[in-house]
Amino acid sequence: MDPKTGTENQTKQDKAILQLGDKQFELPVFAGTEGERAIDIRHLRKESGYITLDPGYVNTGMTRSSVCFIDGEEGILRYRGYPIEELAENSNFVETSFLLIHGDLPDPEQYEKFRQELRQHSMIHEDMRHFYDGFPSSAHPMAILSAMVLGLSTFYTESDNPEHDDDTNLTVCRLLSKVRTIAAFSFKKSIGQPFIYPDNSLSYCGNFLHMMFRVPAEPYHVDPEVERALNLLLILHADHEQNCSTATVRMVGSAQTNLYACISAGITALWGSRHGGANQAVLEQLNMIHNSGQEVDRFVETVKDKNSNARLMGFGHRVYKNYDPRAKIIKEACDRLLDHLGVQDPLLEIARRLEETALSDSYFIDRNLYPNVDFYSGIMYRAIGIPTDMFTVMFALGRLPGWIAHWLEMRSDPDDRIHRPRQIYTGPQKRSYPV
Numbered sequence: 001m002d003p004k005t006g007t008e009n010q011t012k013q014d015k016a017i018l019q020l021g022d023k024q025f026e027l028p029v030f031a032g033t034e035g036e037r038a039i040d041i042r043h044l045r046k047e048s049g050y051i052t053l054d055p056g057y058v059n060t061g062m063t064r065s066s067v068c069f070i071d072g073e074e075g076i077l078r079y080r081g082y083p084i085e086e087l088a089e090n091s092n093f094v095e096t097s098f099l100l101i102h103g104d105l106p107d108p109e110q111y112e113k114f115r116q117e118l119r120q121h122s123m124i125h126e127d128m129r130h131f132y133d134g135f136p137s138s139a140h141p142m143a144i145l146s147a148m149v150l151g152l153s154t155f156y157t158e159s160d161n162p163e164h165d166d167d168t169n170l171t172v173c174r175l176l177s178k179v180r181t182i183a184a185f186s187f188k189k190s191i192g193q194p195f196i197y198p199d200n201s202l203s204y205c206g207n208f209l210h211m212m213f214r215v216p217a218e219p220y221h222v223d224p225e226v227e228r229a230l231n232l233l234l235i236l237h238a239d240h241e242q243n244c245s246t247a248t249v250r251m252v253g254s255a256q257t258n259l260y261a262c263i264s265a266g267i268t269a270l271w272g273s274r275h276g277g278a279n280q281a282v283l284e285q286l287n288m289i290h291n292s293g294q295e296v297d298r299f300v301e302t303v304k305d306k307n308s309n310a311r312l313m314g315f316g317h318r319v320y321k322n323y324d325p326r327a328k329i330i331k332e333a334c335d336r337l338l339d340h341l342g343v344q345d346p347l348l349e350i351a352r353r354l355e356e357t358a359l360s361d362s363y364f365i366d367r368n369l370y371p372n373v374d375f376y377s378g379i380m381y382r383a384i385g386i387p388t389d390m391f392t393v394m395f396a397l398g399r400l401p402g403w404i405a406h407w408l409e410m411r412s413d414p415d416d417r418i419h420r421p422r423q424i425y426t427g428p429q430k431r432s433y434p435v
């Protein structure tokens with residue numbers, strides 16, 4: 001029985017034989033609950049003197065995990081066994097967060113308790129408000145988010161003791177709730193409007209929209225369709241197994257660093273344009289095409305040209321070699337939302353033409369490059385009124401429960417050790433310092 005998943009089929013199934021010179025090494029083979037197989041090389045170096053080389057960890061499993069399952073060839077994504085399509089249709093972000101963090105959907109009592117805990121922690125310490133005075137108004141909100149989340153650890157020092165479960169639950173609820181407030185405040189700071197305090201009578205997403213868009217001089221009513229769209233977007237971003245930022249959270253956490261610091265590191269990893277920053281880059285690319293009047297076909301030729309160093313942002317994925325299931329859901333939701341809001345966005349038309357052109361081009365077909373989650377999400381955020389440089393912050397709000405779930409899983413994993421990859425040294429051999 002596997003202690004982590006409670007399933008039988010993660011036991012040794014077979015072995016692989018590795019021949020190195022005249023020596024043979026037997027390596028155990030493991031299978032996951034969905035049949036994925038791995039060769040266990042844990043003792044390889046000790047027994048053979050060899051390490052494995054895998055830049056970008058393309059073939060390296062860093063852990064066994066029960067949080068999320070992806071089949072990139074088939075375009076399947078499930079959280080704790082539930083298909084993303086069903087969660088997107090029926091769940092909300094709070095419930096999905098509970099599912100990821102605790103492993104099962106909550107019963108009504110657990111759900112109410114969780115909601116209550118999130119409500120209770122929606123405000124940030126008043127002293128933290130003043131941190132915003134120190135940032136220039138041009139600061140990127142991802143930098144502010146990462147700094148402020150790290151700043152939380154200075155107020156809640158009990159998080160330094162990762163052994164105490166009650167404190168961990170408190171840290172989890174504080175993070176989930178306060179990150180919303182921090183994000184909304186950084187938006188208000190960037191546009192020079194006063195901060196709007198949370199209104200705990202609203203839902204999780206409703207409260208975020210209220211803090212983002214309310215101004216003291218006007219009433220603000222949360223549009224239920226916008227709230228629904230936001231729930232959907234956050235659910236779709238909530239986890240994606242060992243992606244760059246989640247792997248970062250795990251790596252930092254493996255050194256026994258507190259959860260706030262790990263999440264802060266995850267936020268910075270997410271910021272990059274090859275990862276979560278792609279949603280901002282997509283919109284910038286669409287805007288550039290729109291403003292320059294460039295033909296879509298010509299632009300596609302540019303991204304195919306290796307000398308251009310350009311990529312079609314929102315396309316391609318390390319794991320998906322098929323349509324990203326999240327992109328499919330977002331594309332439909334995008335049409336619905338824009339219809340509801342009566343928005344006619346020329347960028348949506350450009351995105352559709354780009355997709356159509358790329359998907360019938362052998363460059364993209366041969367490389368299995370399809371739209372990913374970031375391709376259409378920015379158009380929805382834009383329709384909601386969220387500015388481009390906040391897009392990756394929205395991704396971070398969504399990904400937070402996934403990061404937390406992985407951090408918790410790692411902490412209870414008997415196999416966990418500090419993450420410390422090896423390398424193959426290619427520098428100069430020993431030489432003497434000239435005297």
Ligand code: CMC
Nearest residue numbers: 274275276278303311312313314315316317318367372373
């Ligand atoms: N446009 C043009 N060519 C591409 C693209 C693209 N978007 N993505 C990959 N390629 C080409 C790449 O040049 C390479 O070609 P070749 O084999 O001729 O050298 C081939 O496809 C394989 O690319 P790779 O860089 O080896 O693939 P990877 O698995 O290391 O990278 C990726 C995955 C997502 C970083 C990459 O596809 C990319 O840069 N996409 C654009 C950025 C983007 O949309 N990122 C968001 C990912 S989804 C959200 C998230 O989880 O972060």
